[in-house]
Amino acid sequence: MLWIALYLPQLPLQALPWSHTGLEAALPVAVAEQHVLLGANRAAHALGVRAGQSVATALSLLPQLVVIPRERACEAALVERLALALGALTPHLSLAPDGVLLEVQSTLRLFGGIHALLHRAQALAHASGVQARTGCAPTPGAAWLFATSGLARPHALKARSSAQQLDRLPVASLSRLLPPSPRQSELLQALGIQTLGALRALPRAGLQRRLGVDLGLALDRSYGDAPDPRPWFAPPEHFTARRELMQRADEAAVLVAAVEALLPALRGWLQLRWQAVTELALRLRHEHGREPRPDTRLRLRLSAPSRDIGQLALLWRERLQRHALATPVYEIALELETAVPHGGTPGELLPAPGRQDGEHAALLDRLAARLGGDHVQRWVPQADHRPEHAQRARAAGEPPPASIAIPAAAPAAPRPLWLLPLPLPLVSDALGRPRHGGPLRVCSRAERIEAGWFDGALVRRDYHVAEGADHRLRWIYREHPSDVSSGGWFLHGWFG
Structure with a gap:
């Protein structure tokens, strides 16, 4: 097996709702939990604020620091959205509190090797709006330790090279798998144990008697000496993704960028569920002035089922550019309204002649998004011999009927265009x-x-x-x- 770990070091800060005061401006901001800082933005970091400091110490160094409590629910939602986006690479996903683990042994050949797969994983994380550090190893524990330890080369494809890199890691890195108790930390310091290799070299019976069974089991799982079962991530039954904007949006460009950050999660959900989208909805939440403003709901219908996020981004750009915003928007929600079973498109060595169905459907969808669904129509055949009743106009985005009763063969006599x-x-x-x-x-x-x-x-x-x-x-x-x-x-x- 081969695992890739994506660790989100700035997750507490990146998952904050942007409605908090101070996040719209270039102010020093930090996230705290139980009076201890978990992270700080660049402005605060440049002025001496560091993760691990107490809130009192940070405020004494920087009185204008904006301290925001941790939002665990927002962090879990961001990790789940990243996991859905990574579902485009493999269905074997396991969630961690601050990252995602992927088992990719079965998909290496599909994506062209581990280096191409790592590049795709980083690109999906960047498209989802998060910063991630990656690690790769034959076991999930080792991959997670490589990603969280900040190694220069956090990738080991073989069990032997993985064990050699694990031996050089400091003992403190084991806290990423199982936080040690104060008594365990004191005992390790008293014994002079500095690396995982030195800890592993101790007699196992004495190690379990003094440090407990859990610490030794976590060590064995990282080296591959013990099985490490992990619960697989199951995508939700219905797809809905929300994103609060970094600034109040009063133009389409800001909304388009926010929608594009949600589309990788949609594609991953569709691939995990073996479906393709036919109808999407975008809910815009407006700022409330003196009177409450109801949410705006925009719909996008496709003439053919699709998973192409490039096409969906283009259609939403056309749709949003012709929609005038009455009041600024501070949050969007992308909802999948209709999807159909879709097992993918079979590959072809050479394209079939005249095979342009996908391009024709994409053109119709783009025209409908730009001009409006009612202004783009197509002709649908009808079971009637009278020429004026043999076809009727239907909106381009309207799904075709389940079946159309038409003659099996075209009439032998010529018909005008x-x-x-x-x-x-x-x-x-x-x-x-x-x-x-x-x-x-x-x-x-x-x-x-x-x-x-x-x-x-x-x-x-x-x-x-x-x-x-x-x-x-x-x-x-x-x-x-x-x-x-x-x-x-x-x-x-x-x-x-």
Whole structure:
């Protein structure tokens, strides 16, 4: 097995809700829990504030420091969102309080090796808006120790090299797996144990009697001498991701950047659940002035199921740019409304000729996002022999019906590309021949269309292809002489 660990050193600070006072400006900010600082931003760090200091000490050094209590719920939500994004790399994920562990042995060949996989993991973390340190080892404990210890080369692919690197780690790094008690720390210091290798070299019976079983078990699991079962991360049944903005947004560019940070988690959820999105919703929470402002809900419908976050980001950019914000937005929520089962697209050695369904659907979705779903339509065939009823307009983003009853084969007679909205009456000469800017020459045999008895709009027509003096081909018909009408000629369409 091979594990990758992603450790979030600034998680308490990065997970803070940005509605806290002071986070919108370049002020020194720190996160504290039980009167001890857990992290500080760059402004505070430059002025001498460090993690591990007491709040009193930090305030004595920097009276203008903004101290914010830790938000564990926000940290758990951020770690889960990162785990969903990493679901695009492997379904074997395990959550830690401040990071994510990935078992990637089965996906190495798919992504081109461990180095490409590490690069993708870092890119997904960056796209999700977090800073992560990575570690790689044959066991999850060793990978986590490598990521949290700040090694120059925190990657070991073999058990032997992993054990050699673990031997050089200080004993204090073991607290990342199992925090030692004060008595254990004092005993290790009294024994002069400085590294994990020296601790492992002690007799195991005496080590367990003096330091307990748990510490020795954590050490054995890191070296691979004992099994290390981990609970797998299970994605939620429904996808919803929220993000509070770093600044109040009154333009589309800020909202687009916030939505793009949520899309990697959506793609990972879709891959873990073997689904593809067909309809998304974006809820915008506005600032409340004198009167409460209701949330704005925007919907995005796709003409074809997709997992492509690049396409989704482009569609949301087009959608948000044409939406005027009445009041600034301080939080967004991306919700998956409709998804369909999707096992992925099979690979092809050579692209099939004329295979442009995906590009055509992407173009329709982009036009609908830019112009509005009601302004982009497509024709859907109908089970009717009458040309004016053989198809109808449907919104481009509207999902197609489950089934369409259409003839198994196209009609043998030619059909024009341009059909007139209403048939145009034609004049006839003394012999009853049609005229349209001059005499028309009939070029085809009659095609009888007789239908509409079932809805009270019966038609009985004989269609022909006719050529005029301008050498343009027309689609004309003559009403059946037994009809109540005069049996005249009509122009119904033009051939391209």
